Amino acid sequence: MADAAAAVPGDPPATTVLDSLGEDITRIVSPVSACMLIVVLLVSLLSSPNSPSPLTASFAAVTGGSVGGGADDIPTALITAVTFVVAVTAATFLLALLFYLRCTPCLRAYLGFSSLAVLLFLGGQVALLLISRLRFPLDAVSFALLLPNAAGALALAALSPASVPIALHQAALVVVAVLTAFWFTLLPEWTTWALLIAMAIYDLAAVLLPGGPLRVLLELAIERNEEIPALVYEARPVDPRHGSNWRLWREGSQSDGNLDSSSTVEVIGEAFGRSIEGNSGNISPSQVQEASTLAGVVNSPPRPRATSTIEQAGQASALGEHRVAVAEIREPLIQPPLERSGEQQEDEDGIGLSSSGAIKLGLGDFIFYSVLVGRAAMYDYMTVYACYLAIIAGLGVTLLLLAFFRRALPALPVSIGLGVLFYVLTRTLLEAFIMQCSTNLLMF
Amino acid sequence: METRVAGVPEDEESGLLPRPSAAGRRPSSAAPRFRPPPAVWATVDGPLGLPLEEAEGHARRFFLWGFACLPFLWAINCCYFWPILRSPAASTPAAFAPIRPYVVRSAIGFSIFSVVLITWATTFIVGGERLFGPTWNDLVMYNVADKLGISGFMG
Numbered sequence: 401m402a403d404a405a406a407a408v409p410g411d412p413p414a415t416t417v418l419d420s421l422g423e424d425i426t427r428i429v430s431p432v433s434a435c436m437l438i439v440v441l442l443v444s445l446l447s448s449p450n451s452p453s454p455l456t457a458s459f460a461a462v463t464g465g466s467v468g469g470g471a472d473d474i475p476t477a478l479i480t481a482v483t484f485v486v487a488v489t490a491a492t493f494l495l496a497l498l499f500y501l502r503c504t505p506c507l508r509a510y511l512g513f514s515s516l517a518v519l520l521f522l523g524g525q526v527a528l529l530l531i532s533r534l535r536f537p538l539d540a541v542s543f544a545l546l547l548p549n550a551a552g553a554l555a556l557a558a559l560s561p562a563s564v565p566i567a568l569h570q571a572a573l574v575v576v577a578v579l580t581a582f583w584f585t586l587l588p589e590w591t592t593w594a595l596l597i598a599m600a601i602y603d604l605a606a607v608l609l610p611g612g613p614l615r616v617l618l619e620l621a622i623e624r625n626e627e628i629p630a631l632v633y634e635a636r637p638v639d640p641r642h643g644s645n646w647r648l649w650r651e652g653s654q655s656d657g658n659l660d661s662s663s664t665v666e667v668i669g670e671a672f673g674r675s676i677e678g679n680s681g682n683i684s685p686s687q688v689q690e691a692s693t694l695a696g697v698v699n700s701p702p703r704p705r706a707t708s709t710i711e712q713a714g715q716a717s718a719l720g721e722h723r724v725a726v727a728e729i730r731e732p733l734i735q736p737p738l739e740r741s742g743e744q745q746e747d748e749d750g751i752g753l754s755s756s757g758a759i760k761l762g763l764g765d766f767i768f769y770s771v772l773v774g775r776a777a778m779y780d781y782m783t784v785y786a787c788y789l790a791i792i793a794g795l796g797v798t799l800l801l802l803a804f805f806r807r808a809l810p811a812l813p814v815s816i817g818l819g820v821l822f823y824v825l826t827r828t829l830l831e832a833f834i835m836q837c838s839t840n841l842l843m844f
Numbered sequence: 845m846e847t848r849v850a851g852v853p854e855d856e857e858s859g860l861l862p863r864p865s866a867a868g869r870r871p872s873s874a875a876p877r878f879r880p881p882p883a884v885w886a887t888v889d890g891p892l893g894l895p896l897e898e899a900e901g902h903a904r905r906f907f908l909w910g911f912a913c914l915p916f917l918w919a920i921n922c923c924y925f926w927p928i929l930r931s932p933a934a935s936t937p938a939a940f941a942p943i944r945p946y947v948v949r950s951a952i953g954f955s956i957f958s959v960v961l962i963t964w965a966t967t968f969i970v971g972g973e974r975l976f977g978p979t980w981n982d983l984v985m986y987n988v989a990d991k992l993g994i995s996g997f998m999g
Contacts, residue, residue: 532986539968540988553916
């Protein structure tokens with residue numbers, strides 16, 4: 401109570417970490433849920449599992465074609481998944497190399513190009529599909545006027561968080577994630593599951609193993625105290641007074657005497673095809689204390705994720721250069737020098753804390769969660785509910801582990817593992833049970 | 845009570861800390877125990893938004909680039925500087941004065957664009973073939989997409 405007496409009248413009572421933790425978690429779970437919801441809606445509206453997509457044909461062409469067009473079997477799926485992971489690893493190492501050579505402009509340019517490509521081409525395709533399916537009589541002139549405009553505005557919003565309202569920036573990131581995830585759900589079924597599991601394993605390895613590309617990149621960024629250009633979703637900080645460097649929240653170049661330069665994750669979209677976004681981050685229970693000591697937590701540069709070039713494999717020749725890459729970079733959490741307790745790794749899949757104490761989640765996590773739920777939606781809504789709950793539970797477990805271990809952890813493995821497990825269980829066990837109950841009018 | 849514009853340091857002590865955060869600071873023994881007047885921020889994000897000195901350049905850049913057939917930049921400008929737009933013209937704080945013309949003109953530009961677009965689109969949708977004749981089928985988007993072969997999902 402002595403503290404309260406010393407406070408200025410009208411000053412809000414000192415908040416503990418518990419007061420803001422729920423809000424923090426809500427602010428990261430809501431966009432993830434929104435992304436998944438939109439992908440499920442799009443999949444329900446637009447998917448026609450009978451018609452083979454050009455993507456399937458391109459896969460068949462890449463993997464030898466001996467399986468026939470659009471064949472959906474396990475060897476093809478495994479080969480595709482392994483190819484994807486290899487491509488992502490190579491791209492991440494390339495990214496690390498570019499970052500090491502300080503080619504930040506070309507990284508940013510590539511990020512901008514890929515996010516613009518995603519929004520323009522994938523967004524245009526999705527819009528056309530929606531218009532065709534709903535028979536909405538929009539005319540070509542308006543469409544040609546609106547699409548590049550919207551794509552340009554959203555790309556700008558995704559890339560430079562300082563020039564647009566925070567809400568728009570976050571919405572643009574979610575839109576990019578939704579479009580990429582929808583594109584991924586067009587893969588054949590076994591390929592999708594193999595891809596998800598492979599990416600979860602890759603994420604685990606890349607973040608935790610000493611030679612992993614993400615770890616290398618993050619260590620580079622930590623040691624240089626720069627941010628990696630990447631696409632990372634950053635939740636709005638609950639208390640804007642948390643970071644003393646409120647003005648530095650978006651700027652990466654200024655540095656105070658006591659503070660590391662705030663390395664807000666700049667948005668850099670790199671889509672090589674498959675990006676794995678892991679969120680690494682540690683939720684520090686002492687974030688409040690840190691904030692109050694004006695030691696903002698600096699996020700280490702995120703790890704860019706290169707997405708594999710499925711497009712390249714398939715239809716690059718036909719469509720030119722479509723590089724949809726979403727670079728998901730996670731930023732490691734860097735403690736200020738006063739409290740530096742060791743390096744913290746950031747996975748792309750980690751949940752990090754920004755300099756203002758907000759939670760950061762890489763865009764790749766958004767994408768792969770939504771891919772899992774979208775693929776579940778192609779079966780039935782029952783699997784959607786089960787997988788959604790599993791993923792959110794996995795996210796919570798990851799946050800808990802982060803707070804416990806205080807090091808960067810990948811966010812994909814737990815959620816994807818639980819999601820796949822629940823999908824299998826629902827489809828084999830729960831469905832039979834529910835069907836029996838329903839047909840016998842026992843439970844609806 | 846005069847309105848304070850946020851982000852403008854009023855004394856040399858504030859440094860990087862914005863004045864409104866003084867409300868959260870524990871007061872020293874000599875500080876008066878009054879709440880400072882509520883700050884007015886230039887951007888809709890409040891303390892997290894653009895600092896004041898960059899706001900003018902930003903508003904002007906978005907306004908000028910909007911003429912390159914990018915009216916959504918005008919919309920972003922209006923949304924971002926909504927507090928400036930909303931404050932009545934007479935009592936705008938002096939710090940907002942250089943920014944306000946750009947924001948107002950962006951608002952005017954965006955409203956003109958949206959009125960024109962909505963009028964045209966509504967005429968097209970409601971009029972249909974009765975008004976346009978057979979060219980309606982040539983202009984409607986799903987037919988154009990089918991003709992160009994882009995309505996299937998590309999890889």
